[in-house]
Amino acid sequence: MFQDQLVEENFNIEAEAGGILTPLTKHYNANVTNGELEIRFYWAGKGTQAIPSRGVHGPLISAISVDPNFKPQHKENKTKTVPIIIGVVGSFLVFLASGIFIWMYCFKAKSHREQDLRGLDLQTVSFTLKQIKAATNNFDSGNKIGEGGFGPVYKGQLADGTIIAVKQLSSKSSQGNREFLNEMGMFSCLQHPNLVKLYGCCIEGNQLLLVYEYLENNSLSRALFGPEYSRINLDWPTRQKICVGIAKGIAFLHEESRLKIVHRDIKGTNVLLDRDLNPKISDFGLAKLSDEDKTHISTRIAGTIGYIAPEYALWGYLTYKADVYSFGIVALELVSGKHNMNYGPVDEYTCLLDWACHLQQSGKLLELVDDKLGSDYNKSEAERMIKVALLCTNASPSLRPTMSDVVGMLEGTITIPDVIPNASSYNEDLRFKAIRDHRSYMSSQGHTSTPAGSLFESSSTSARDINETNEESCIEV
Structure with a gap:
């Protein structure tokens, strides 16, 4: 408003400028009487009480200039120009303060992220x-x-x-x-x-x-359980290579890397396969830095039903042994070609792990081997893989091996302890409690089984068909 005359209404600087960091100059004419020029601004923006969305923020008005086209009367107008200057500068300061206020919020958001990454050698x-x-x-x-x-x-x-x-x-x-x-x-x-x-x-x-990086052969889960057109015929040497590779990747996270990390979501969909079917662990969105040998109680449980270690699912007790448990489930799926949550030969078995424990007690471990392999597999390696998987899924975290020992056992350089779990024990029953509770809940909701693909978290860096018939529920509480 100039001299009480409205010259702009509902002015949208974003639309007028047509982009960020784009100079915009507006010219106005005003009649000056008695040597005084009055300029008024009215800010009608919504403002913010929170950090604004990412982008470029700054002052809306960076300069105001007055170009007189008349010869001023110096004596009379000398003092009268003061309120003009104050009015212009005052308005400018209001907009400048707003810009600084917004910039400070943006800088604060950025600095928070930088603080979270401080001390990490980001080579990306x-x-x-x-x-x-x-x-x-x-x-x-x-x-x-x-x-x-x-x-x-x-x-x-x-x-x-x-x-x-x-x-x-x-x-x-x-x-x-x-x-x-x-x-x-x-x-x-x-x-x-x-x-x-x-x-x-x-x-x-x-x-x-x-x-x-893009992985050509998608995920291990898709290769084993996906639609027929996406499945890969994995021979025994390839399954052995994949199992050892996964174990080496987790061992690196737990014991060899500069940061000791608990992945928290080891499962088939988070193991990707490259062109040569080498396994690569992905999706570190739920990963946590390990507290070394310290007890860690988590109030926020995250993972996938059927793969979560019982002590973590029930009490929030998180150590790297939770990943060891999850690896054991993946190893059972790899050797059997069956999904932990979808398989039980009869109703008395809760899941694949439950059935594997009973086969171990009856001395029939090799019945677990995938029928598609026929007799074309290394029996000693298959038995070794199953025993290691059962050792990794022991109800007691202290009895589970480290992942470096798992690599040695799979490769035959370390002897596998002869530990046979008691299927009737209270502790082992806890391994299947989350699965039973999940099935009971789904039944109470009128579902005979979990809808295919519901609440299913796919791999971060590869793909899965959204119609894939896996029964996985990713939880984060």
Whole structure:
């Protein structure tokens, strides 16, 4: 408003400028009487009480100038120009303060993230959003290859021909922010042949993107249990190689890496297979830094029903032995070709692990081996893998081996302890409590079984068919 005359109403600087960091100059004419020029601003924005969304923020008005086209009368107008200057400067300061206020919030949000990553040697590349959009054809639905717990996954190709998998996290979700920080912090410090490689990330606008290597043969779960067209005929040497590779990857996380890490969600969908069917562990969104030998009680339980160790599922007691338990379940699935939650030859067995324990007691372990293999497998290696799996899934964490010992047992360099669990013991019953409770709940809701794919968390860096008939429920309390 100039001289009590309205010159702009509902002015939208974003629409007028047409983009960020774009200079915009507006010219107005005003009649000056008695040597005084009055300029008034009225701020009608909504303001904010929270950290604004990611982007570029700053002062809306950076300068105001007055260009008189008349010859001022110096004596009379000298004192009268003071309120003009004060009015203009005062209005400018209001907008400048608003800009600083917003900038401080943005800086605070950024500094929080930097503090979370402080001390980590981040060896990743920063991609631009333009690069990612070009690689994925602007996140074309035809390039969507999966749906993770916190967002979709797209296949893409960089300008140099590199095939990538792009995980798009929700910037509006605190869980998405946490997973982004987790995966950035964890992966950037972890380099191992049996861990998925993180190429880099993109933080631009409201986008949080993680860029991984693309694994041609998808997940182990899909290879074993997916639709017929996606299954892979895994011979015995390949299964042995995959099992040892997974064990080596977890052993690295627990014992060899600079950061000692508990993955918390080891399962078939989080084991990806490359072109040569080498296994790579993925999805560190739920991972936690280990407290070494200290007891860790977690108030937030995260994982997948059927793979969670009983002491963690029931009491929140988390150590690296929880990953050992999950590995044991995956090893049983690998040797048998059967899903832990979907298989029990008769109703008296809760799951695959329950049946395996009974076969061990009756001395018929090799009945567990996948029928598709026929007799074309190494019997001593198969028996060794089953025994190691049962040792890893012992109800007592203290009786489970370390993952480095597991590697030695699978490779035959370490003797496997002869431990036969008592199927009627109270402790072992706890291993199946979560599964029984889950089935009871689903039954009370009118479901005879868990709907295929419901609450199913897919791999972060590869794909799964959304119609895949696996019964997995990812929980986070």
